Amino acid sequence: xxxxxxxxxxxxxxxxxxxxxxxxxxxxxxxxxxxxxxxxxxxxxxxxxxxxxxxxxxxxxxxxxxxxxxxxxxxxxxxxxxxxxxxxxxxxxxxxxxxxxxxxxxxxxxxxxxxxxxxxxxxxxxxxxxxxxxxxxxxxxxxxxxxxxxxxxxxxxxxxxxxxxxxxxxxxxxxxxxxxxxxxxxxxxxxxxxxxxxxxxxxxxxxxxxxxxxxxxxxxxxxxxxxxxxxxxxxxxxxxxxxxxxxxxxxxxxxxxxxxxxxxxxxxxxxxxxxxxxxxxxxxxxxxxxxxxxxxxxxxxxxxxxxxxxxxxxxxxxxxxxxxxxxxxxxxxxxxxxxxxxx
Amino acid sequence: xxxxxxxxxxxxxxxxxxxxxxxxxxxxxxxxxxxxxxxxxxxxxxxxxxxxxxxxxxxxxxxxxxxxxxxxxxxxxxxxxxxxxxxxxxxxxxxxxxxxxxxxxxxxxxxxxxxxxxxxxxxxxxxxxxxxxxxxxxxxxxxxxxxxxxxxxxxxxxxxxxxxxxxxxxxxxxxxxxxxxxxxxxxxxxxxxxxxxxxxxxxxxxxxxxxxxxxxxxxxxxxxxxxxxxxxxxxxxxxxxxxxxxxxxxxxxxxxxxxxxxxxxxxx
Numbered sequence: 001x002x003x004x005x006x007x008x009x010x011x012x013x014x015x016x017x018x019x020x021x022x023x024x025x026x027x028x029x030x031x032x033x034x035x036x037x038x039x040x041x042x043x044x045x046x047x048x049x050x051x052x053x054x055x056x057x058x059x060x061x062x063x064x065x066x067x068x069x070x071x072x073x074x075x076x077x078x079x080x081x082x083x084x085x086x087x088x089x090x091x092x093x094x095x096x097x098x099x100x101x102x103x104x105x106x107x108x109x110x111x112x113x114x115x116x117x118x119x120x121x122x123x124x125x126x127x128x129x130x131x132x133x134x135x136x137x138x139x140x141x142x143x144x145x146x147x148x149x150x151x152x153x154x155x156x157x158x159x160x161x162x163x164x165x166x167x168x169x170x171x172x173x174x175x176x177x178x179x180x181x182x183x184x185x186x187x188x189x190x191x192x193x194x195x196x197x198x199x200x201x202x203x204x205x206x207x208x209x210x211x212x213x214x215x216x217x218x219x220x221x222x223x224x225x226x227x228x229x230x231x232x233x234x235x236x237x238x239x240x241x242x243x244x245x246x247x248x249x250x251x252x253x254x255x256x257x258x259x260x261x262x263x264x265x266x267x268x269x270x271x272x273x274x275x276x277x278x279x280x281x282x283x284x285x286x287x288x289x290x291x292x293x294x295x296x297x298x299x300x301x302x303x304x305x306x307x308x309x310x311x312x313x314x315x316x317x318x319x320x321x322x323x324x325x326x327x328x329x330x331x332x333x334x335x336x337x338x339x340x341x342x343x
Numbered sequence: 344x345x346x347x348x349x350x351x352x353x354x355x356x357x358x359x360x361x362x363x364x365x366x367x368x369x370x371x372x373x374x375x376x377x378x379x380x381x382x383x384x385x386x387x388x389x390x391x392x393x394x395x396x397x398x399x400x401x402x403x404x405x406x407x408x409x410x411x412x413x414x415x416x417x418x419x420x421x422x423x424x425x426x427x428x429x430x431x432x433x434x435x436x437x438x439x440x441x442x443x444x445x446x447x448x449x450x451x452x453x454x455x456x457x458x459x460x461x462x463x464x465x466x467x468x469x470x471x472x473x474x475x476x477x478x479x480x481x482x483x484x485x486x487x488x489x490x491x492x493x494x495x496x497x498x499x500x501x502x503x504x505x506x507x508x509x510x511x512x513x514x515x516x517x518x519x520x521x522x523x524x525x526x527x528x529x530x531x532x533x534x535x536x537x538x539x540x541x542x543x544x545x546x547x548x549x550x551x552x553x554x555x556x557x558x559x560x561x562x563x564x565x566x567x568x569x570x571x572x573x574x575x576x577x578x579x580x581x582x583x584x585x586x587x588x589x590x591x592x593x594x595x596x597x598x599x600x601x602x603x604x605x606x607x608x609x610x611x
Contacts, residue, residue, distance in 0.1 A: 005601075027435055032455060050366040057367075063544045068508045070368040074453060077362055082454045170409025177416035184420070185469065192470035195493045253497065266499045270459040277466060 009065070012052050016072060019045040023075050032082055039080075046076040101326035103279030106272050107245065108323070110252050117247030120202050121240075124209020129217040131210075142214040151219045155227050159298045169293075176292030183239060183284045187246035191277055194253030201250030208243060230304035233311025235291035241318060242280040242287065249276040283318075290314075356490055358501065360453040370453065372490045373446045373502040375481060382477075384440035389426050393419045428465040432458035445506045451489065451499050460498040467494030522598045523587070530576060531599045537575040543600050546572075546593055553590075565589040572596055 022042060026032060034042065053069040107114065131138040186204075193200030219228040256269045294302075294310070356372045397415045404411030430438045436448035436456050448464070450456045471480030471492045480492035489501050524531050538546075549564055556564065569589040587595070 032435075047364070050362070050364055053368065054366060063540060063547075070370075071505075071508050073362075073366060073368045074360070074370055077360070077366075077368070078449070078454050081362075168409070170407060173407075173409040174412035174416070177413035181416055181420045188466060188469045192467050192493075195467070195470060195497055257497070267457065267459065270463045270498060274459060274462055274466075 005065070008052075008055070012048075015045055015048055016052075016069075019049055019072060019076060023072075023079060026079050027075070032079060034079075042076060042080055046073070046080055049073050049076060099275065099278050099282075102275045103282075104322045104325045106275040107248070107279070108327075110248060110272065110276070113251035113255070114244060114248040116251050117201075117205055117244045120205045120247070121209040121212070121244060124206040124211075125213030125216070128210035128213030128215075130213075132214045132217045133221070139214075139218065142210060143218060151222050151224050151228070155224050158227075158231070158296075172292040172296070176288045179291050180285050180288030183242070183288060184281050187242060187280050187284065188277065190243065190246040191249035191253065191273070191280075194250035195257060196254075197258060198251050198254030201247050201254065205243070205247045212240070226304050226308070227298070229311070230302075230307035231295055231298070234295045234307055234314065235287045237311050237315040237318065238283045238287035238290065242283040245276055245280045245283070249273055249280075252276070356488065358451070358453070358489060358503065370449075371504045373504045374490065375484045377444050377446060377504070378484070378502055379477075381438070381440035381444040381446055384443060385427065385438050388439055389422060392426075393422055396422075424462075424465055424468075428458075428462045431456065431465070432461035436461075441502075445504060446502050447505050448500050448502050451491075451495075451501050456498075456500050460500050464494035464498040464500050467492075467497055470494070522595050524595045524599050533576045534572070534596060534599050537572075538596075538600050543597075546597050547601065550590075550593055550597055562589070565593055568593055 019042075022038065022045065026034060026038070026042070049069060050073050053066070053073050056066045056069055128142060131142060190201050190204045193204060216228065219225060253269075253273055295307070298304075356374075357369045358372060359367060359369050361367045393415070396418060400415045400418070401408070401411050404414065427438050431441075431448050434442075437446070441447060448456050448461070450460065468480075471477055471483070471494050473479045477492075480494070483492045483496070484490050487496070489495075491501050495501055524534070546568060549568060553561065566589050569592045572592075
């Protein structure tokens with residue numbers, strides 16, 4: 001034994017104990033905050049513990065003591081080198097509102113991935129539409145549900161309100177929650193599938209596009225174009241873009257993961273991804289409410305022209321919101337601080 | 344005995360971190376089993392919370408049950424993600440389940456994780472849970488040296504084991520009054536040279552768990568260990584071995600390895 005363990009431990013134990021109690025205090029704080037005196041003390045005790053660890057590692061056969069000291073040094077290291085986020089409090093409502101400007105900013109910064117998502121969806125739409133148009137046999141395959149294959153019956157039933165046995169706000173409310181939840185889940189999956197280097201995201205978007213194209217062509221073929229526009233547009237103008245934004249988030253994630261590890265700014269990346277998710281969740285909440293409370297009401301209750309006009313107005317508002325809000329800020333401040341993933 | 348399992352230090356996967364000061368320390372990583380138990384416990388807690396909340400919501404919305412369903416459906420969905428994300432983010436990487444199973448989520452550089460990381464790794468659950476029962480996440484954990492599921496890989500986090508540790512206490516063999524091995528400096532020196540850290544801690548553990556072992560197993564283990572030591576440190580003076588039981592033999596060996604006694608220079 002190079003090291004006299006017994007004496008060493010007896011000497012060092014008081015400082016280990018005071019480091020432990022200091023760490024317990026700091027770790028208990030939600031923001032890991034330190035005042036200057038504590039920081040100084042922590043730095044000193046950490047240095048000593050690290051030196052002790054190094055002596056035990058190289059100068060003695062004491063696996064348990066080594067393990068204990070490693071744990072202690074790890075905890076102190078974590079507190080010392082952690083750069084705590086700015087104090088954030090739940091009642092700072094202004095910070096919560098920031099999502100409304102951060103979302104369009106993030107959307108515009110990563111617009112190239114949005115373009116890719118649009119491209120893939122349009123490709124899917126075209127394929128689905130062409131298949132239904134020129135290959136009647138594909139209808140059974142592409143449109144598995146009866147109501148999609150045979151629009152006439154469905155339109156008739158919808159217009160007579162047959163599907164709404166209890167036409168009440170109560171059912172609609174419960175229905176809207178289901179829609180919101182389901183849509184957010186699917187979008188989240190599309191965004192998370194970015195870890196498959198975007199392949200999963202692309203497949204999901206493509207499938208979505210095929211279905212969309214097939215339904216649109218099928219209904220139009222049979223002369224229900226206006227009905228389907230009035231039926232889908234009021235919520236679809238939010239639902240489909242949010243699916244595209246989910247694809248955007250997925251491709252963005254894929255691009256980040258394809259970079260070399262040391263080039264990633266993990267913190268900024270995750271923030272961007274989360275902002276996109278939060279934004280699309282808000283969009284889908286609105287879409288779910290519209291789908292349940294508005295889209296399911298047909299003529300004669302609501303004229304189709306009016307419903308289409310509402311959809312169009314929503315689309316314009318959404319476009320203005322995504323393209324204009326926070327623009328001045330983007331140009332000077334945010335753009336210098338946050339680079340797009342374009343190197 | 345050579346293929347005996349080395350003791351806990353090297354069996355489990357671990358994260359090695361070198362600090363800017365040049366200090367190297369290791370953190371033991373959490374295996375999939377304990378993480379699964381912690382998650383199951385968290386699921387139970389979330390379900391209980393949601394159901395409790397559900398009763399309250401239905402009571403509040405008894406005049407408008409549809410809106411009650413709406414509130415509780417959305418609340419269930421939000422709580423499912425927010426429970427882990429917020430607790431991990433604001434409670435130093437632990438949910439209630441993780442705390443009970445001594446697990447902690449940390450940044451892969453050894454620092455506490457940030458709230459963004461907590462959100463990302465928990466939102467990524469929708470992928471890790473595919474196609475059922477966290478199959479994707481489980482395969483990822485088993486195939487990754489840092490035992491990360493995909494959510495951890497994206498967020499740059501990992502789960503470490505943090506069983507509370509106390510500084511080791513004194514062992515009886517470190518203050519032996521008399522150790523016959525010390526009369527044979529050459530034997531003591533050979534023993535110290537032959538003992539790898541693994542072997543030394545094996546002997547230490549075998550002695551420390553004396554009372555946890557069944558008598559028969561204890562006898563066998565001590566005999567094997569003593570035999571192995573004798574074969575390593577040969578020639579061994581016969582008069583030293585004849586007088587000692589295997590256990591006393593190991594205690595003396597541990598005394599040589601861990602104790603503080605100076606070698607007595609006996610003129611013979």
